[in-house]
Amino acid sequence: MRGKSALLAALSAVSLVVAVPSRSSAAPTTFTHPGVLVSKPQLDFVRDKVNASAQPWRGAYDRMMAHPFSSLSRVPKPRAVVECGSYSNPNHGCTDEREDALAAYTLSLAWYITRDNRYATKAIEIMDAWSATIRDHTNSNAPLQTAWAGSSWPRAAEIIKHVHGNWPNSGRFATMLRDVYLPEIVNGRAATNGNWELSMMEATLGISVFLEDRAVYDKAVSIFRTRMPAFVYLASDGSLPKAPPGSGIDTRAEIISYWHDQSTFVNGLSQETCRDFTHTGYGLAAAAHIAETARHQGQDLWAEVRERLRHAYGLHAKYQLGAEPVPSWLCGGSFKQALGPTTEVAFNALNTRLGIAMTNTQTLTERQRPTGTDRLFTGWETLTHASNPA
Known part of the structure; x- marks a missing residue:
């Protein structure tokens, strides 16, 4: 070690969460198992569908x-x-x-x-x-x-x-x-690209559920809540995206540099869009996994991030599908690499369960089915989350 x-x-940093509770305390009194990304009702739904071919x-x-x-x-x-x-x-x-x-x-x-x-x-x-x-x-x-x-x-x-x-x-x-x-x-990495900290919080949250550690759970949710506005932009954030707390990124020039030299901001733009769509997809998938795990534990983080995720997937799916030329103001008119097998969990939550129309995301999701694994941290999400109402 x-x-x-x-x-x-x-x-010690984790223990501070216990000593100083915050408004973000939301860990369940009793944890639900299995409850990391997939739940028993979801798995039963899948088993029935597979057995029925x-x-x-x-x-x-x-x-x-x-x-x-x-x-x-x-x-x-x-x-x-x-x-x-x-x-x-x-x-x-x-x-x-x-x-x-x-x-x-x-x-x-x-x-x-x-x-x-x-x-x-x-x-x-x-x-x-x-x-x-x-x-x-x-x-x-x-x-x-x-x-x-x-x-x-x-x-x-x-x-x-x-x-x-x-x-x-x-x-x-x-x-x-x-x-x-x-x-x-557990403490995150505020100054890294957002996919790092979102993946770190996904793992932290999942581990907290398995360990039934309420302090660690609350810390993961707290960091997630501050990272999401620093990863996906909404016009309601103001003229500039939010900066990750503790990152030291606080001037306009620093924010633009952090967003990979993108200076025009629109709903759904990600901090890593102009780096490449692949790392953007990692961050969006981790965010969706966090919200899904929290839902299994009785906490509705989807309500907090639905607008960011629906706009983010909508924007990136549109250009991934090649439906129109990438405008010159967006990443200099081109993007790199693919979004990957990252849409199923968010699409199921937002479209199947919440009824939000997501035309581009639906087209991309259905085109990629059945998704496999990225051999990093996503796997078999068509199987576990496609049209799964549980």
Whole structure:
């Protein structure tokens, strides 16, 4: 582990939430399990649809079951220290950790739908291997790497512990999440690109649910609430986007630089739009995952972020679809890379459940079905969230 001083500092920061409650305190008195990204009613809906061979769920399930992440012969590759530099260079365990975490989640979904215990056994094997081994994340991408893997682990752990049961080392896994993962992510990173901090808060929130830690839950929600206006712009914010509190970004020139030299702001523009759509998609997906997990815990964050997310997905989907030329005022007239398989959770929440028309987002979402995995932290979201009213 990186050192007792760093760990104590991080956990001390968490304890301050308990000592000084704020208006954002919203953790449930009783946590709902499974309740990280997916809930039992959602999973039951999916299982029924797959068993009835209904589309798009059956196609999404077949794609998942054909993927190496669902393989019963998978051999986990845990490391004591995962070292990840910028863009995973060096890559000492980075890909292995992320993919093992996603595999554990994939296998837990496979078990839930099939009730074939071999899938649960393999998921447990992977989680046990890592909880027995990992002690630290290092190098410049350590917070983001920790966030990505830390977003997937509790999704799997929730299903296995609270539905399957019979997991003797679940306590050791919980200790791993608290001692190895939380210290790296719980305080956020205000001055980074927004996808970093949103992914860090997604992992923090998911871990807090698995640990039933109300203080950590409240801290994740508090940081999320200040990060969202600094990641997605609305005209009601004023002439300039909000800056992340504590970032030191406070002048017009600094904000424009932080928004990758974009100086014209419209509803739905993201802080990373003019960097590329791929990292924008990471941030939007993490935000949707946070709101969905909070909903399972009885808190309506969707009401707080619906306008930002509907405009953000609408704007980016429009240009991703190529329906019209990118105007010269937007990122110099061009954008980079793809939005990725990031729309299903938000589209389901905003369109299926809230009835908000999202024409461009719907077209893009349906065109991409059935989505697979980005091999980072999203996976099988057509299966779990397409037209899912639960």
